[in-house]
Amino acid sequence: MITALLYTAAGLLLFCLGLWSFLMHRPLLRKLIALNVMGSGVFLVFVALAYRGPEGAPDPVPHALVLTGIVVAVSATALALALGRRLEEAERD
Amino acid sequence: MTGAALRAFVTIAIALAAGVLWWVFSLALLEGPGERLAPLAAEALPRSGVGNPVTAVLLNFRAYDTLLELAVLLAAVLGIWASGPPDRGFAPAEIVLAGLVDWLVPLLILAAGYLLWVGGQAPGGAFQAGAMLAAAGVVLRLAGTPRAGLPRGDWQRVLVVAGVAAFLAVGLALMAIGHGFLTYPPGHAKWLILTIETAATLAIGATLAAAYVGGSPPDGPPGEDRA
Structure with a gap:
């Protein structure tokens, strides 16, 4: 149980650090990185909630959500980067 | 303030x-744990057609969810393509990196195939295998291949929709023969899941590699690449 609590605490810490950074920084790239740190925190909490001790099989439902969530987060980040690049080009012109 | x-x-x-x-x-x-979905999933696992509970949740119990996640990937890559042409990429690699790439890319493709197959019984599956394929694409682009190993424009579009298309085709075909949408008939679940996963692996790999390239694929006849 202490393992799951530790991982949940780490996930919450990551989420809150990311949220603070997301709100306090103006540049888009920093906001994007902050958003990804928040996402990693959420994934960590999900994995901790799925933990059933060293013997028990973990809950597969949160694992499946995290698995697809990681891929979706990567592609959403790529879309945000592409839009950010276009924005920068438009501002330079 | x-x-x-x-x-x-x-x-x-x-x-x-x-x-x-x-x-x-x-x-x-x-x-x-309290009342959670895990016991329900464990109970239905022998009937799901696969031995890995995570794959069973992804492709059988929550197949709808996975279909829509593939649609999200598709929407993201369409948005990236709509944002204009990509950067030119990097200069062709020198001999050491080129030699490494020659070894690494086939190994990554092999590992992707293994992960796809092993996903039925052990940790693995379409998302991991797709990420491996995308990694091969990233390595290729870093070594100076402008299209990251992806095919030309039209085939690239086919690859990117393959996951959603296979999912929908299987779902609608099952509906047509009297099962529910994505309700696999017992005994056939394994092969239907493997079919969807294979298409999804190709789609995820192509989508992530195209996302890394970061712009619309080149059109036009072969040989007139805008690289």
């Missing part, structure tokens, strides 16, 4: 939110 006051306000608000979240989650963890 001044900058410093705003900073203090946000910091305190987030600290309070962190406290509340910690309280909620630690209570949920200390209460024990």
